[in-house]
Amino acid sequence: xxxxxxxxxxxxxxxxxxQEVADVLHxxxxxxxxxxxxxxxxxxxFIIDLSNLYDLSxxxxxxxxMTMVNQVSKEIKKxxxxxxxxxxxxxxxxxxxxxxxxxxxxxxxxxSYLDNHWTKVEDSYVYTKNDVNLMTPQMDIKMxxxxxxxxxxxxxxxxxxxxxxxxxxxxxxxxxKVFASVPIESKGVIMTKVRVDKDINLINDxxxxxxxxxxxxxxxxxxxxxIDDYLKxxxxxxxxxxxxxxxxxxxxxx
Numbered sequence: 001x002x003x004x005x006x007x008x009x010x011x012x013x014x015x016x017x018x019q020e021v022a023d024v025l026h027x028x029x030x031x032x033x034x035x036x037x038x039x040x041x042x043x044x045x046f047i048i049d050l051s052n053l054y055d056l057s058x059x060x061x062x063x064x065x066m067t068m069v070n071q072v073s074k075e076i077k078k079x080x081x082x083x084x085x086x087x088x089x090x091x092x093x094x095x096x097x098x099x100x101x102x103x104x105x106x107x108x109x110x111x112s113y114l115d116n117h118w119t120k121v122e123d124s125y126v127y128t129k130n131d132v133n134l135m136t137p138q139m140d141i142k143m144x145x146x147x148x149x150x151x152x153x154x155x156x157x158x159x160x161x162x163x164x165x166x167x168x169x170x171x172x173x174x175x176x177k178v179f180a181s182v183p184i185e186s187k188g189v190i191m192t193k194v195r196v197d198k199d200i201n202l203i204n205d206x207x208x209x210x211x212x213x214x215x216x217x218x219x220x221x222x223x224x225x226x227i228d229d230y231l232k233x234x235x236x237x238x239x240x241x242x243x244x245x246x247x248x249x250x251x252x253x254x
Contacts, residue, residue: 001193003038003061004035004036004037004038004041005038006056006060006061007035007036007042007050007054007061008036010050010054010061011032011036011054014053014055018033018036019031019032021050022083023050023051024049024053025046025050025053026048038059047061051187060101077204079183099124103151103152105148106152107152107153110153110155110252110253111141113209113251113252114155114252116137117251118134118136118181120138123137123139124136124137124138125138125141127248129244130163131161131162132159132160132240132241132244133155133160133161134158134159134161134244134245134248135157135158135159136155136156136157136225138157140156141153141155152175152253154174154176154253155171155174155248156171156172156173156254157171157245157252157253158170158171158172158176158247159171159172159239159241159244161237161241162184162237163233163237163238164233164237165233166183166239168180168181168237168238169181170196170238170241171193172245172246172249174190176249177195178193178194178195178196178197178198178230178242179196180193180194180195180196180200180238181193182194182226182227182230182231183226183230184223184226184227192250194227195208196209196231196238196248198238198242199235199239200231200238200242201231202224202227202228202231202237242244243248
């Protein structure tokens with residue numbers, strides 16, 4: 001006996017009309033009729049509903065109808081694949097949302113510190129303490145954020161302080177390297193930036209040499225003495241500025 005024949009027989013035995021079955025399943029009467037004449041077959045969900053409605057187990061309802069058994073088997077497998085796909089997509093989406101949330105919190109904390117402890121002046125954040133002045137441009141911060149999606153961006157800061165004879169300056173770059181602004185007397189007081197350590201000693205590395213040669217057309221040998229002398233004369237003021245800037249840099253970026 002085929003499925004459509006069992007459906008009709010089961011409905012008749014329950015003394016239900018096609019319309020009554022249709023009402024229970026929230027479908028049209030013609031759909032029930034189409035099932036019972038074998039023109040169409042119900043989906044797995046409807047087969048389960050019919051099994052419950054007619055008080056028949058699935059194995060009895062589908063007995064001997066191998067075509068329908070195979071179809072149900074395929075639908076079950078398809079349902080499992082669909083469920084796996086839904087779980088996978090949901091997991092990936094959840095991880096994506098979580099990653100964005102964590103990234104947003106990190107950035108929010110950075111801006112919260114600047115908003116609460118620094119002052120907005122036009123398009124920059126500024127910080128003043130005694131004779132120390134720090135600054136970081138808002139535009140650079142936004143650009144850094146956009147270029148570091150899902151990464152915690154480092155916010156660079158620059159600061160100035162009155163030195164022995166003039167204003168000294170330090171820059172804490174986003175890569176945590178520190179540069180001092182120095183005048184080169186032998187070259188007609190050309191201002192340049194060189195990398196220094198926490199004790200304000202000139203770092204003899206390739207980056208300093210390359211920076212001087214490419215950006216200022218200065219020879220490392222003939223300018224090193226000018227730089228060392230300047231850093232030594234203003235070492236105490238540089239160290240004081242370094243301590244304040246190091247603290248603020250950490251509070252913003254940690």
